[in-house]
Amino acid sequence: MRLLPIAPLLVLILALLAGCATVTKVETGEQAVGARLVVRLEGPWNRIDAPGMGPAQVWTMEGLPVDQLLVYPGIKNGELVHASTGGSAKTFAFRSSMQPHEIVAMFEGMMTRDGSQFKLARLEPASFGGGKGFRFEYSVTRRSDSALLSGVAYGVVSEGELYAMLYHAPRLTFFPRHRGRVEQMARSAQLRAADAAALKASSGGGKRDCMRNPVTGMWTGC
Amino acid sequence: MPARFARPAPETDEGGLWAIMDREERRLRRSPFALRDAKLRAYVQEIACKLAGEHCPDVRVHLVRAPLFNASMAPNGMMQVWTGLMLRVDNEAQLAAVLGHEIGHFLQRHTLERLRDAKARSAFGQFIGLFGVVGALAQVGALAGMFAFGQEHEREADTIGTTLMRNAGYDPNEAWKVWANLVLEIRARPGGESASPLFATHPPAAERQEALIALARDAAAGGATNEAAWGEHVAPYRHEWLTEEVKRGVPEESLALLTRLKERSPKVAAYAWARGEVYRLRAGEDDLDRALEDYRAALAAGGEPPEAHRGIGLVHRTRRQAAEAKASFARYLEAAPQAPDFAMIKSYLEELSL
Numbered sequence: 001m002r003l004l005p006i007a008p009l010l011v012l013i014l015a016l017l018a019g020c021a022t023v024t025k026v027e028t029g030e031q032a033v034g035a036r037l038v039v040r041l042e043g044p045w046n047r048i049d050a051p052g053m054g055p056a057q058v059w060t061m062e063g064l065p066v067d068q069l070l071v072y073p074g075i076k077n078g079e080l081v082h083a084s085t086g087g088s089a090k091t092f093a094f095r096s097s098m099q100p101h102e103i104v105a106m107f108e109g110m111m112t113r114d115g116s117q118f119k120l121a122r123l124e125p126a127s128f129g130g131g132k133g134f135r136f137e138y139s140v141t142r143r144s145d146s147a148l149l150s151g152v153a154y155g156v157v158s159e160g161e162l163y164a165m166l167y168h169a170p171r172l173t174f175f176p177r178h179r180g181r182v183e184q185m186a187r188s189a190q191l192r193a194a195d196a197a198a199l200k201a202s203s204g205g206g207k208r209d210c211m212r213n214p215v216t217g218m219w220t221g222c
Numbered sequence: 223m224p225a226r227f228a229r230p231a232p233e234t235d236e237g238g239l240w241a242i243m244d245r246e247e248r249r250l251r252r253s254p255f256a257l258r259d260a261k262l263r264a265y266v267q268e269i270a271c272k273l274a275g276e277h278c279p280d281v282r283v284h285l286v287r288a289p290l291f292n293a294s295m296a297p298n299g300m301m302q303v304w305t306g307l308m309l310r311v312d313n314e315a316q317l318a319a320v321l322g323h324e325i326g327h328f329l330q331r332h333t334l335e336r337l338r339d340a341k342a343r344s345a346f347g348q349f350i351g352l353f354g355v356v357g358a359l360a361q362v363g364a365l366a367g368m369f370a371f372g373q374e375h376e377r378e379a380d381t382i383g384t385t386l387m388r389n390a391g392y393d394p395n396e397a398w399k400v401w402a403n404l405v406l407e408i409r410a411r412p413g414g415e416s417a418s419p420l421f422a423t424h425p426p427a428a429e430r431q432e433a434l435i436a437l438a439r440d441a442a443a444g445g446a447t448n449e450a451a452w453g454e455h456v457a458p459y460r461h462e463w464l465t466e467e468v469k470r471g472v473p474e475e476s477l478a479l480l481t482r483l484k485e486r487s488p489k490v491a492a493y494a495w496a497r498g499e500v501y502r503l504r505a506g507e508d509d510l511d512r513a514l515e516d517y518r519a520a521l522a523a524g525g526e527p528p529e530a531h532r533g534i535g536l537v538h539r540t541r542r543q544a545a546e547a548k549a550s551f552a553r554y555l556e557a558a559p560q561a562p563d564f565a566m567i568k569s570y571l572e573e574l575s576l
Contacts, residue, residue, distance in 0.1 A: 090471040105503055109471040124565035141254045
């Protein structure tokens with residue numbers, strides 16, 4: 001899922017209007033996102049699914065495009081961090097060898113593909129998913145409406161896959177309103193051992209894990 | 223040159239177009255994408271005025287933060303000049319070539335004809351987007367402004383632009399160089415010219431370049447380039463504009479541009495640094511070696527951005543060369559104590575010291 005550019009956002013809004021998109025409630029408490037990432041939520045979120053989205057899950061508190069939380073539940077080496085755009089030359093893919101600086105640059109490129117502007121405010125080491133990860137704060141000037149957004153993100157590379165959360169919202173009201181719950185969610189994140197996740201998936205026990213539609217990139221069953 | 227245009231009657235299609243452009247201009251003045259530097263704006267305005275002659279009072283220059291090659295002039299006199307264009311031109315004369323071309327469209331009122339054509343094709347929204355704040359051009363990409371009109375209008379604007387350059391005392395020979403440099407970038411794209419729909423519907427690049435060379439030949443020889451003045455005015459922004467270029471995510475185009483700039487000005491450390499960043503972020507075969515070479519060239523040139531040291535450190539950290547990485551990170555932290563990634567780099571240093 002691309003974060004800010006207007007074209008995918010327009011597609012999403014049209015999909016919502018056309019009834020192709022679904023909004024589901026993500027309940028308070030422990031939630032599995034993908035095969036390995038588990039977070040604890042202090043309150044419910046809204047999750048948006050629509051054709052053409054992926055690979056991140058898109059959550060929101062206020063509704064799109066006001067605020068959005070992108071949750072990356074394990075991006076593999078070579079996989080794009082945004083929805084494929086067909087022939088576009090501007091694509092941003094994750095590489096397992098990336099350092100935090102390069103991962104931030106990748107997300108920055110993704111968020112500015114439409115001419116929006118990104119400014120890094122802070123990059124620091126942080127625990128995420130029980131691993132040695134990183135945290136960054138940023139601001140974005142969105143091209144489509146000139147809105148000034150603030151953002152916070154966490155990430156970690158585990159077993160060669162990228163797990164990350166990026167949240168941003170208008171800086172004056174909505175970002176301060178929800179920042180605390182995003183930070184809490186990030187602090188609660190844990191990664192199951194890859195072996196345990198595989199066993200859980202094959203046994204079908206407990207909660208169903210997410211599956212991704214290889215055509216649409218949509219995650220279902222979470 | 224035609225006499226100054228009177229404001230068209232509001233009930234006409236041209237009057238309606240002016241009203242829309244006036245609204246866009248008000249938005250642009252308030253936009254966070256506007257580059258608010260009175261000195262630089264006045265300098266570019268002065269260049270535009272030299273070209274526009276008696277139309278000068280009708281031309282209002284707005285500088286826009288956007289890393290693509292573009293300038294546009296709306297029929298109400300709103301002229302947008304994007305930072306991506308200012309990064310790419312080598313001197314005042316090259317900027318004058320682009321501005322003169324846009325003024326040529328303005329003087330011939332090509333926009334009005336285009337409006338009528340767009341209306342006929344129900345493409346009005348797309349048309350207006352060309353002049354909006356960081357408008358639809360961003361989606362089309364570099365060079366779109368050079369193709370905004372039909373072939374005949376483009377040729378006419380080239381001819382007028384060359385005459386205006388000559389009249390203002392600029393060397394018309396700089397015009398074809400702007401074009402040649404842009405073509406260099408487009409050809410560097412995966413797929414080259416064929417990947418650009420713009421090239422498919424317009425005169426071949428070589429043909430247009432030849433036409434501009436011929437126009438320059440026909441004009442009287444000589445004229446100023448004012449390269450030093452240009453360099454002095456844009457130097458404070460060079461690092462920022464290069465940073466924006468690096469993050470565009472089109473490494474082949476950026477490398478073509480930065481190689482040209484680096485070869486042209488080998489003593490400017492920022493060009494070598496920026497190319498090193500593109501190589502490091504692309505991280506293809508041999509790219510990290512190339513990145514190191516460029517970072518070191520930046521250091522050798524002197525006055526390098528602190529990020530050149532960080533880049534060297536990151537490459538060595540990737541390669542698990544602890545001693546080299548530590549030394550470069552330490553230099554970066556010393557040179558940039560306020561850097562937003564200070565804490566991250568400090569943690570690398572601590573990790574490498576274990």
